[in-house]
Amino acid sequence: MAITVVGSVAFDSIETPAGKRERCLGGAATYFSLAASYFTNVRVIAVVGEDFGKRQESVFQARGIDTRGIEHTAGKSFFWEGSYLDNLNEAKTHITDLNVFAAFEPKIPEPYRDSEFLFLANIDPVLQRRVREAMPEVRMVAGDTMNYWIKDHRPALLEVLKGLDVLLINDTEVRMLAGNSNLVQAARAVMEMGPKSLVVKHGEYGATLFHSGENSERTFRAPAMPLSEVVDPTGAGDSFAGGFFGYLASQPEITPAAYRRAMFYGSVMGSFAVERFGTERMQQLSREEIDQRFIKFRELTHLD
């Protein structure tokens, strides 16, 4: 079933110990869409400037992603420049130019309206909420956020959380949002704010899935792949989200077992994302490669 995703489509200049790339295609919605496209139909809502041309659009189209919701306006696209020279787990941001993204007013194309799944990538929670409310018929909504919105836009973020089925968030952020340093207690507190389920990403240590209510005993831990080389960590979390939510959207029923497999597919897509710069790896995968790595994840964690 189709997923609509709203978020950033951007250009990134990235430096890591493995090298440097100027203005490669990036943005949370880009990584998410590419990753999810291996599992289901994806439709993007974003805004870009005049620097986003046919070449960039073709990256989406080659994966069958619907780009009718990518609005083209005068100006430049969102631009980010960062490096990971000291620490592959944390980007050092040098430049963030919002450009056309500063005035982003998400518009939902008519053909997107029958999407059953909605992903609210990391953008201003005011916009996340607006898109959520404009698509009241969706069956399942997942979202992401970041420290900046948690610290400085809390009331707006709390409104978004009320409408989420799943929140994907990292370790530091869940503790910050809950004001509690214990992971389990923090997860429970955040689920009381709205999300029925919570995926807490632990970077190179994997991710934990928590459920509220009757499934609250079904906590699940997926590992990350121990990798001997990480070329570029950019987009790993968004690719995880794409694999996770894309897989869920491909399932006839969202069972606890489907959630567990979705955690593995999230980890699989995150592990591919970091193997090359930018979205290079996400553009060229095959479902067979994905499923082979899924089997590796099983071997990595299963007793027999």
Next chain:
Amino acid sequence: MAITVVGSVAFDSIETPAGKRERCLGGAATYFSLAASYFTNVRVIAVVGEDFGKRQESVFQARGIDTRGIEHTAGKSFFWEGSYLDNLNEAKTHITDLNVFAAFEPKIPEPYRDSEFLFLANIDPVLQRRVREAMPEVRMVAGDTMNYWIKDHRPALLEVLKGLDVLLINDTEVRMLAGNSNLVQAARAVMEMGPKSLVVKHGEYGATLFHSGENSERTFRAPAMPLSEVVDPTGAGDSFAGGFFGYLASQPEITPAAYRRAMFYGSVMGSFAVERFGTERMQQLSREEIDQRFIKFRELTHLD
């Protein structure tokens, strides 16, 4: 089969957000022995002072642990005082009084000599090596170490590593020992120093098992239990080691599958250790409780 362990038997004064305890029984060899005693016969080599009396000895004896190798000398036992008020993942040490431990000369009681398994807990690598050489007949040797020995006693430590089947070490330490911040590369470098297998402990994120040689593809990740309350983290790593090595020693054959189950039993014992102060929880377990938690770990990580 019997394990001989050499290491510290100590008194600890501990403060955590959950409270405070004065002079409780501690030390790496104590946690290790208690944890391993649920799986196999354990024999301890250590030194204590006059403050170690019948009450302390009975903690070992109640678990059937052979204490003939605990040497009693004039003076006070090893004493450690620390707190975890800001960070449950890292102890702040206030006092380390080596006392009788400063002149520790491990002596191996005759009845210990047929032990097939040897565990070298975290002590001066010069002593670890001496015990290793005094027990040339053992079938399998595992060991632990810490940042202090890695930084300031590297040549002696490298001699110990040459004789190890398994090294248990934490995340920071493996990177420090290898001088490499990538976990997989660091693990490979450390195994080239001697250990055939390596267990890297990631604290609340679990642990990873690496093998060298023909089993090098069989990397395994065991999670830690997400716990809503950690009362006292002291001894979690030593309890992990006790569960891990105790289980291996109980097996007729050390297969890759036995290693994987040992990783789970290590995590299980670590998760119990932190539920109460000091060794309280390690003293009162049953094999049934242990196996029930093993099943929880399976549910936490397995797809079906």
